[in-house]
Amino acid sequence: MIETERLILRDWRSEDLEPWAAMNADPKVMRYFPAVLTRPEAEAVMVRAQAHIDEHGFGFWAVERKADRLLLGFTGLKTLAPDNPLAPGVEAGWRLSRHAWGQGYASEAARASLAHGFGPLGLKSIVAFTATDNLPSQAVMTRIGMIRRKDLDFDHPALPKGHPLERHVVWEARA
Ligand SMILES: CC(C)(COP(=O)(O)OP(=O)(O)OC[C@H]1O[C@@H](n2cnc3c(N)ncnc32)[C@H](O)[C@@H]1OP(=O)(O)O)[C@@H](O)C(=O)NCCC(=O)NCCS
Numbered sequence: 001m002i003e004t005e006r007l008i009l010r011d012w013r014s015e016d017l018e019p020w021a022a023m024n025a026d027p028k029v030m031r032y033f034p035a036v037l038t039r040p041e042a043e044a045v046m047v048r049a050q051a052h053i054d055e056h057g058f059g060f061w062a063v064e065r066k067a068d069r070l071l072l073g074f075t076g077l078k079t080l081a082p083d084n085p086l087a088p089g090v091e092a093g094w095r096l097s098r099h100a101w102g103q104g105y106a107s108e109a110a111r112a113s114l115a116h117g118f119g120p121l122g123l124k125s126i127v128a129f130t131a132t133d134n135l136p137s138q139a140v141m142t143r144i145g146m147i148r149r150k151d152l153d154f155d156h157p158a159l160p161k162g163h164p165l166e167r168h169v170v171w172e173a174r175a
Helices: 014-024 039-056 105-118 135-143
Strands: 007-010 060-065 071-079 090-096 125-131 167-174
Touching: 007 071, 007 105, 014 039, 014 071, 039 060, 039 071, 060 105, 071 105, 090 105, 105 125, 105 135, 125 135, 135 167
Parallel strands: 090 125
Antiparallel strands: 007 060, 060 071, 071 090, 125 167
């Protein structure tokens, strides 16, 4: 568990499924992903996120707002999929419900995730990447001090050739 001024980054719980599924069914939240997620798909992502935390001791944690215990989404660190051109390594990522945007929560949670990565986890490098048009996510990367790495940009292997979201831009933070 990681605590920040306004947030708790924690393990997933069964009661997170409702708000998590609703968030992943929101086309605005999923604008820079190939599709919104069905409830079973969202549940599978949540289960995988917790399995990663159980296996590695870190992952994409559930982000809870301290003031009202509301689930805002996820933020955290994840080992790169083996087919990712940047692998092996660790990526930082974030996804919040629309009602939680514009309040600095993603940056607050992401900063704490990087500190955890470079502190207790002893990582040397953390990357972050997103579709070329996802400027809000890129703003988070810049805000938390990550450095643009144009030389590492890649076409996402999970997307078909020529897909409008295929090209991904990369940022990096180093210990
Ligand atoms: C990416 C995403 C998390 C960014 O959310 P965000 O709200 O823009 O980012 P933050 O939470 O860091 O908030 C920053 C904004 O809050 C404002 N803010 C308000 N109060 C603040 C406070 N107390 N502290 C810091 N910033 C504050 C900042 O000025 C900034 O506003 P701006 O966007 O007008 O410049 C969000 O757009 C999202 O979930 N998108 C869908 C999922 C997605 O694409 N994820 C990334 C995939 S790679």
